[in-house]
Amino acid sequence: MPTFVYMTRCDGCGHCVDICPSDIMHIDPTYRRAVNIEPNMCWECYSCVKACPQNAIDCRGYADFAPLGHSVRVRREEEKGTISWRIKFRDGREKNFVSPITTKPWGEAIPRLADLPVPDGNAMNSQLLCHEPDALNINTGLPVMAKNKFKQGVYY
Amino acid sequence: MAYKTVFEDCDILVVGGGMGGCGAAYEARYWGRDMKIVIAEKANIDRSGAVAQGLYAINCYMGMQWGENQPEDHVRYARNDLMGMVREDLAYDMARHVDSAVHKFEEWGLPIMRDPKTGHYQREGKWQIMIHGESYKPIVAEAARKSADKIDNRIMVTHLLRDENHPNRVGGAIGFNVRTGDLHVYKAKAVIVGAGGASHIFKPRSVGEGMGRTWYAPWSSASAYALPILLGAKMTQMENRIVLARFKDGYGPVGAYFLHLKTYTQNAYGDEYESKWYEHTKAMVGEYIDHHPTPTCLRNHAFLQEVAAGRGPIHMVTKEAFQDPHKETVGWENFLGMTISQAIVWASQDIDPKYVNPELTTSEPYVMGSHATCSGAWASGPEDLSPSEYYWGYNRMLTVEGLFGAGDALGGTAHAFSSGSFTEGRLAAKAAVKYIQDHAKDKVKVSDRQIEDLRKVIYKPMETYQIYRNEIVGGTVSPHYILPLHGLQRLEKIMDEYVGGIGVNYMTNEPLLKFGLEKLKILQEDLEHTGAEDLHQLQRAWELKHRVIASECVTQHTLFRKETRWPGYYYRGDHLKLDDENWHVLTLSRRDPESGQWEMEKAPVYHIVD
Ligand SMILES: Cc1cc2nc3c(=O)[nH]c(=O)nc-3n(C[C@H](O)[C@H](O)[C@H](O)COP(=O)(O)OP(=O)(O)OC[C@H]3O[C@@H](n4cnc5c(N)ncnc54)[C@H](O)[C@@H]3O)c2cc1C
Ligand code: SF4
Ligand code: SF4
DSSP states (O other): OOEEEOTTTOOOOOHHHHHOTTSOEEEOTTTOSEEESOGGGOOOOOHHHHHOTTOOEEEOOOTTTOOSSOEEEEEEETTTTEEEEEEEOTTSOEEEEEEESOSSOTTTSSOOGGGSOOOOGGGGGSSOOTTTTGGGTOSSOSOOOOGGGOEESSOO | OOOOEEEEEEEEEEEOOSHHHHHHHHHHHHHOTTSOEEEEOSSOGGGOGGGTTOEEEEOOOOOGGGTSOOHHHHHHHHHHHTTTOSOHHHHHHHHHHHHHHHHHHHHTTOOBOBOTTTOSBOBSSSSOEEEEETTHHHHHHHHHHTTOSEEETTEEEEEEEEOTTSTTBEEEEEEEETTTOOEEEEEEEEEEEOOOOBOSSSOOSSOGGGGGOOSSOTTOBSHHHHHHHHTTOOEEOTTOOBOOEEETTTOOOOHHHHHTSOOEEEOTTSOOOGGGGHHHHHHHHGGGGGSSSOOHHHHHHHHHHHIIIIIOOOEEEOTTGGGSHHHHHHHHHHHHHHOHHHHHHHHHTTOOTTTSOOBEEEOOOBBOSSSSOOOEEOOOOOTTTOOGGGOSSSTTBOSSBTEEEOGGGBSSOTTOHHHHHHHHHHHHHHHHHHHHHHTTTOOOOOOHHHHHHHHHHHHHHHHHHHHHGGGOBTTTBOSSOBOHHHHHHHHHHHHHHHTTOGGGTTEEOHHHHHHHHHHHHHHHHHHTTBOOSSHHHHHHHHHHHHHHHHHHHHHHHHHHSOSOSSTTTOEETTSOSOOHHHHOEEEEEEEOTTTOOEEEEEEEOEEOOO
């Protein structure tokens, strides 16, 4: 199966259940541990792997083309702002990569729009979206096209 | 079934909290300060949609601040890639706003790589910029979370509601909570659909346990098309399904390889092959083959012909580029950032692209509106850019009043990608706020009757299972009912064999399409006997129903367009050539919600850019 759970590491917290976009990580009612209930609808997106505080989830490539013996492990550390990958080949070779996940601390950089001044009535009738034109970083205003140039049919 | 009914009255309901939905919630709050904005999302917005795993590039960025591209350049590019068939008004409109969204992403903490020499964003190609995008979706979701009044995760929306006070107006949406089973009824003055594209409509190349390894996410279940279709909204370009050339089995992206790493392809014998198919392609599509860059479908066409001629597999030549350690890192991180499976495939097969040139493949077809393709709903454009046929008052409003679309849901807006989908959500939301303000006196009516009728339909698969569960053999076999997986496999087989999937080398014709429609009709009858053992299976049952409705639409469109406009995406064997004289038009469909009959029509293509 694509994702699988090391039963001895899992404590049944449910973070993987909460995050899986495919709704396939579930808690087994008998063992109280997480289990992938539908491996053939897993995308190997690693959302559950990254979310697990116990590092209890791993992926084993799809049986229809991936031979055994490989691994792709990941560690996402929000405090450090990094994500680290370790790829192990079937023949034992290894590759490691680290990259940033954000340049700002989580949860602080995005303002609440409700706290900004209310836009004036005319703005509603313009073609501008919020923060524009400033956020476009150009001083020519929003680009427009002249309607009399529109042509119908095969052209160009 | 003793599930509760939970009512929610709101001004704007956003269905699907992916890139488009998050953009919509954000913008709606800015203009509609006192409005109630709710998102109903099937998964969890932090990691939902096509960007759940992250992305390594933002594929649509103009760079107007550095004079890199202007919106008209983007229109020329998108229409060239789609062989003339895009909504230029929508494309231009998205392109003129998209930079402001990308600048916000950076301000919110998304790491965008910069060119050390120029200080500009690092380009992967003319339109793409490179990011460290593992956390792209959680960052964008945070903006939505800070804007919406309420986010209901794990709600599978099954139907849009009709406003009984006004003909042809939306009144909200209904669905069930996949965890509690409760029925959720949202009455809304405006609804924005951003429920993503469609995978698993055609039979995938991966089989058995691996069937989830499609290029587009398996949870992209065509709701964005089925929801508006069921309410009678017009659709466009649904025949324009997409086939992708990708690394074999994992479907790892090739964009950065071609554009940034400057790799190239060759056949099994080490020969360049694309140019050999020039005359052949020219005979089919005429001068379109001389356009630059070569349209995506025509590159597929050369790939498919070369393989059919017995000179496959096609390889990506990576051995040269990967001698540079920087390029090697970019190559691997590209997968880790958006298609982790490809790293698994290579690790498990000891494929190190530094020493081996890996194989490529063409994928099964997908239906979506935001990539190198533009299937989706027919929508109004903006007032200042749209010819009268394309304009009915509110930007991105569909042909059902009060109903808006964004991202994959919208037809005619190819090459929007993640940033453009977010931008379209913003455009739709501003227009939705205006729509609500203009119709402030209107009262939306959704009767108990409408809700009760839908409740019965929604839970029916669970009841079917309850009735027949004692007669099921071997866990899956029953003479009375089918499982959602059975239905999915039948759908994929029908679409593959009759509507131009991998099994027939993307080839179809009028008799095949008509057979296909008959079989889809019978499949729909059988789906009345789908059994769902639990809420998870109930979700799968509804995803399947949405896929089948969208598939029917795709088949109707493919039958209507009597030409092969996009060789490499699909072929009409009975009309093998592109036919500009009769078919330089957009195709439109509408399914009558009462009778289920489809009506097809043509709409003119307007070129607003030279
Ligand atoms: C492998 C891959 C690589 C890509 N690479 C790039 C790239 O490099 N750069 C780039 O810019 N773009 C890229 N894209 C494209 C980009 O991801 C999409 O264009 C974009 O995400 C589309 O946005 P959307 O809002 O329409 O759909 P999505 O982001 O898919 O959102 C749809 C949402 O609707 C929800 N939903 C679906 N059905 C229902 C329902 N019935 N009820 C409630 N909710 C529902 C889903 O859970 C999801 O959250 C890539 C896509 C993939 C799959
Ligand atoms: S890898 Fe993704 S799809 Fe698979 S179980 Fe984990 S979260 Fe779900
Ligand atoms: S997140 Fe990890 S520990 Fe928690 S239930 Fe899932 S597998 Fe178990």
